[in-house]
Amino acid sequence: LAYPRLIRDVFPVWATGFFLAVLLGAVFSSFNSLLNSAATLFCLDVYVPLKKEGVSDKHLLKVAKIASVAIALFSFIVAPLLQFAPDGLWQVIRIFTGFYNIPVVAVVMVGLFTKKVPALGPKIVIVFHIIAYGLFQFVLGDVISIHFLHLYAILFIVEVGIMLGIGHFRPRAQAWTYQAHNKVDMKPWRFAIPCAVTLMSSVIATYLLFSPIGLVGGLSASFWPLIWIIIAINTVVWWWFGRHDPVPLHVVGE
Structure with a gap:
């Protein structure tokens, strides 16, 4: 690999251990942050809404620990497979973040500039994007060859159009207005x-x-x-x- 070869050729032997310590510290710090964020999102946005009865903080903390362990084990299993990525880790990350970043941007943009699009619009768009992006990127890739960045742009325009269409034919009963409560x-x-x-x-x-x-x-x-x-x-x-x-x-x- 290019990066380890660069370190071996540039650094003296006695300094490679120090560099490895710094590199591992940066990796573990980022991994720990992402792990905590993923566990928090799962607990607050998935687990709590699915529980009909109230959830105590103690129980939620236990669920967060279990979710963190599960996510960490999953990442340990998947990580070795990244060496087979033809275009490197960064390209893999860019491709997989396409599952959520484009619908989020589309929903935020429509929310900023419209007031009558109901919650049904973003819900349909999110499900549509996951299915459409997965099909074009991983299933129909050999049939329809399109770069994922171009797919980003196409799906963004389509999803904005879907939300605007829903807002036109099934608008909110009352236009959204900002209610200020804090002085x-x-x-x-x-x-x-x-x-x-x-x-x-x-x-x-x-x-x-x-x-x-x-x-x-x-x-x-x-x-x-x-x-x-x-x-x-x-x-x-x-x-x-x-x-x-x-x-x-x-x-x-x-």
Whole structure:
């Protein structure tokens, strides 16, 4: 494997043990975090709703421990199979996260921009996505060859359309409205928008730097004018918000 070979060739023999300790610490830390998160999701989102009677904290903690052990054993069994992944571990993770990340994004987007889509819409979309993505990715892959990122985009558009269609033909009886109950000062931070502009500008500048316009093509004539435009936009935005406070919002709950 490439990475172990790199470590063996670069590190002296006496330092490989220290590096292994650091690497194992990082792996165990991430694994422990994911294990706790998975057990928490199972207990709160699956086990508790299925139990009709109330569940005590002591019983829930016991179930969480059992779920953690079961998930850990399952991961121990599956982990060795990853060496047969043709495109590496990262590609496997990206493919399998497609089972849940796209419907979540679609549901959040529809929830942000609509008020009459009922809960039936997201429920249908989640079931549809799992079945459709599994079929196109693992069953019909030899018949219909499509990259999983393109499948992401297609399913996202289809699922948004499904929810909008359900919201049109079977809308909520009453449009959703935000009900504020907490008395929290919601005055926005005056530099929130400038910081957002600067972050987006940094992403664009990084893309330009490592694109054919930048280092790849040897810094073309259009590189520096684009960078100066980005700097000028940021300068104007920071100057404007430095002189003008945003309009204060009301105190939530009043």
